[in-house]
Amino acid sequence: MTRCGVRGVTASLFVIATPIGNLGDITQRALETLREVDLIAAEDTRHSAALMRHFNVATPLVSYHDHSKESEVLQLLNHLRSGRSLALISDAGTPLVSDPGYRLVAACHTESIPVVPIPGASSLTAALSASGLPTNRFHFEGFLPVKSGQRKSRLKAIRHLESTLVLFEAPRRLPESLMALLDVLGDRDAALCRELTKAHETIRCDRLSGLHEFVAADIQQLRGEAVLVVRGFEPEGEAITPAAMLLVERLARELPPRRAAAVAADITDGSARALYQWLLEKKRDS
DSSP states (O other), X not given: OOOOOGGGXXXXXXXXXXXXXOGGGOOHHHHHHHHHSSEEEESOHHHHHHHHHHTTOOOOEEEOOTTOXXXXXXXXXXXXXXXXXXXXXXXXXXXXXXXXXXXXXXXXXXXXXXXXXXXXXXXXXXXXXXXXXXXXXXXXXXXOOSSHHHHHHHHHHHTTOOSEEEEEEOGGGHHHHHHHHHHHHOSOEEEEEESXXXXXXXXXXXXXXXXXXXXXXXXXXXXXXXXXXXXXXXXXXXXXXXXXXXXXXXXXTTSOHHHHHHHHHHHHXXXXXXXXXXXXXXXXXX
């Protein structure tokens, strides 16, 4: 018999947000659900056990993370198939936001097992809300690749997105990631949001160059997880080099304008959109 009296739902997967630092941010609904479900699947059972003890939650814990085997996912599915309830939590914040869990959620949908979100704390939305940058559209990139070449390639792939960019970064990689952002994206407006909701919370808004200098000058900024929020690409502000103009003009004699702009952008490391607009304006003016 299920113990899950929350909303009268049985055999459901509850995706529950937990605090990202300040324990006061947990919701009453989250606590009620954690106490009522039959089992909690946690990213790190040792970390989550301490949290559960703090809130007097006695529900059994089982491990579920990125490296869990298919057999472990199947065990959780069998638990749900038997008519019992399950909660999914991460180490901090909202599960599945740069955290494991999507395989289990997808499997539940495939088997028509209800998936119930219990919203709450999220460093992603907290950083966006405090960044002072546009939030009507944003792109969440998560963690950049560790290797410098892969990191640079990834940044090149997203640098022309006009949406505000949001990235997570580990403290030891913060200086090199800020420098990589500066090198590839240019000196854009940005916000460094570190240790959100904790005692040493830092929210600093500056250009990327200023944030890099700030971090380099204060070793305390290399402690704790960071969220970086960066202004999106602004096409009207990008200069087109004379070499790119000559190349795209020559290519346009043989290719459609949009294709010519894409090829020229790839060769010159420029913006396909800016080159395409330049071609259209040149054609109108001729």
